[in-house]
Amino acid sequence: MTARFLAEAEAELSAAAQAYADARMELAEHFLTAVIDAVTDIEKHPLRFASPPKLRTSRLVRRKLLKGFPYSLVYEVRESELLILAVAHTSRKPGYWRNRGTP
Numbered sequence: 001m002t003a004r005f006l007a008e009a010e011a012e013l014s015a016a017a018q019a020y021a022d023a024r025m026e027l028a029e030h031f032l033t034a035v036i037d038a039v040t041d042i043e044k045h046p047l048r049f050a051s052p053p054k055l056r057t058s059r060l061v062r063r064k065l066l067k068g069f070p071y072s073l074v075y076e077v078r079e080s081e082l083l084i085l086a087v088a089h090t091s092r093k094p095g096y097w098r099n100r101g102t103p
Contacts, residue, residue, distance in 0.1 A: 003082040012087040034066040
């Protein structure tokens with residue numbers, strides 16, 4: 001299955017990468033590599049990762065923590081795709097992305 005980022009998640013990804021680039025370009029490169037690695041893991045094993053804590057929904061939502069960075073990719077397993085709902089900083093309010101990707 002293929003992963004697709006929602007526009008909001010793409011914006012979060014860009015903002016985080018830019019913040020790391022402003023600090024040090026190598027950090028941004030490592031961050032983007034961690035994101036690519038996480039997406040690859042999600043595509044290979046979409047059900048392997050846990051649901052976000054305290055999530056109450058009938059949707060099949062999971063999260064993959066990024067290696068070496070305080071971010072996670074929050075995604076929904078759908079019939080034909082993996083929808084990345086958020087590139088969420090771990091200190092941000094949990095569940096802020098909850099209404100994303102719903103009709």
